[in-house]
Amino acid sequence: MNRQEFLDRYQAGERNFTYIDLSEVNLSGVNLQEINLTGANLTGVNLSWAVLSKTQLVGVCFRRADLHSTVLTQSNLNQSNLSGANLTKADLRFATLQQADLNWAVLIEADLSNADLTGAKLDQINLEQAKLNNAVLIGAELMEANLTRASLVAANLTRTNLRESQLAGANLKDAILIEANLTEADLNGATLRSTNLTGADMHRVVLTGADLTDAVLDGADLSRGNLTGAYLLKTSFKKAYLLRANLEEVYLLWSNLTEANLRGANLRRADLSGAYLGDTILSEADLRDTLLIESRLIRTNLEGSKLTGCCIYNWQKSEVEMNKVECEYVYTDFDYTNKKPKNRYPSDRNFLPGELAQDSPEDSQLIPVEFTEYPNWEALVYTLVKVEQESHELELSIQGFETQPDSFLLYVRANYLVNAKLLSQQILKSYPAMKQKLVKKRSDILRRTYAGTLYIVCSKPANAANCSSICASNIKFRHKNYAD
Template structure:
């Protein structure tokens, strides 16, 4: 966090007894027992408190001060810890499956043996548009900081730490297989015997890091920064790229960003257009516009045009997106869980770090009985999550599928000609 958390005043404090009662109500809430209530203590000052052994699944502690707080053996799966201060906290043996720790501070924290599978420790800046609570309180949102933390033997399989800071952090014996570590500052980190198999280290700063006995692929190391000379090369002006190899962003329409009222009017008109089969309303065309971080969850976007649109970090959960035209769209880190993308055209789209869990990308059946494939030709999908998604017949030709999560997905009939990175 860029702003000192102490500047948010007044901070509410609880006694340990009050906190224990709130935790018991949360347990009842998780168990479906009458009288239960979700633990929601955002921006509270809970420094030095004990959550040892507590089940805090899905709890909300975003923005809270949790310095030197103890979570030994606690379960924090799916919890919202966005932007919280966990400096010198003890999370030994804690379970943090898919916990949101974006923009959090864990400097000097102890996470020995913690299970952090698919934990999110990325730079939180892209979520700033949706975190109005932080903006109202004047709190800046920046990279997660786990510098000098002890993460010995922690399980960070497929965790996402892109763009954050982990200087002098001890990852000895940790599992970072398939983790997204792009642009992560790992200077002077200890990665002795760490498992980095399949980890993405593109532009990760490993100067001074100890990798003795670490399991890491040569090509991943080659993409990282190991020396000052590597850093100078990264900072040097880029050479011109031939148009055949890359479509420059400058060829796209000028970027504009609709305000909330304009977007609502456009979405309403589009829903009318879809519902009336084109007799009323207007088709939504947001091609070339910037809707990064916006909330479009549950919206009717069928047949939308969004070519070269920026939707980075957007919330598209459950959106109706059948037969959309989205070539070249930027959907990095977007949330597309449960979205209906049947028949969508998303060629050359960027879906790095996107979450498409339980999304439907199977063939779209038209009124005349034709079947239309969902197309992701030459798309970038590194570390995208397709857990339990319907991918029947999807065209992934030429796509980058490095580190994608396909657990439980229906992959029958997928087209993979020229696709790379998919491990069989």
């Protein structure tokens, strides 16, 4: 059928054109809303700038068709053939394309927001800068697809095949990629915040500089992947595989690596502050110059790993075998002002073989704090509260007090192994400022006097009897949260 005959029939009110042959016809700019073209042959047709919203296009052949800037909102294109078609800047919002064939199609800057592409074939498709927000692509084929700088916010790509696809700079925030295949995919600089990648196959994936904050990668396989400089804050890697992965200079703060396998991984200069490493395999991993500040290592496998130059300030380790670790020295404190480790240990030599396996002589749960003058107990209590707040999950309790010939010795107990020397210095550094604050603002501090008895507000429950005897005065402690 030629163009004029077709348009005349449409203008006359006819809408059912099922199985019509309009191949190679020029229909650029026409308005064909709510038309039924089910099974039609539109091979090579020119529908650029045309309006086909709410149309029935099931099983239509659009091979090599020109659909540039075409409006196809809410249209039904299930099982249609759009292979090689040009849909640049096309509007496909809320369109249905289940089982459709879009192999080699061009959809640069197209809008497929809320579209349903379940089971669609999109191999080698060009979706550069396209919008697929809230789109459904469950089980879709996107091998070698170009999704550079595309937006897939909250899209559902469960079990989607994205092998060798280009996703550099793409936005996949809140997207679902459960069991998706991202083998050798390029996600350089991509945004994957809060993305669910549970069980995804990501062999040799490129995630350099990508943002995976709060993402879930439980059970995912990122073996030999490149994550250099990636942001992995609070990311979950439970039971994930990262064998021989490149994690150099990544930010793994407060991440969960429970039972993850990082054998042979490169973690040089990575930041694992606060990371949970329970039953994690780090054998043969390179952890040189890594920050392990307040990290928790429980039954962590470090056999053959390299730890030289790492910062272990306030780390917690339990049942960790250190005899087969390669390490010349560590840093026991961190300079938060200049953002670099400090206090090299040992200070003037390297560790002897097996020495790191022994607890540092400075590590203890009992911390002696020496005062040159009798301490102000109210200021001291608030000082301990402040120190607790500056360290993750740290709890301090007063254990004893002794009067020395030229000083006063306070004993404080921590709830886990810490560097006693550094913690003592931290308490002594904070105490004068707290004392000065109390003197200047005594009326604003939570304190009351009843019949000569001083009530001091504590951040945690304390043994009143013990504390009273330690202070050698009628001091009683009342539990209340305080943060100033």
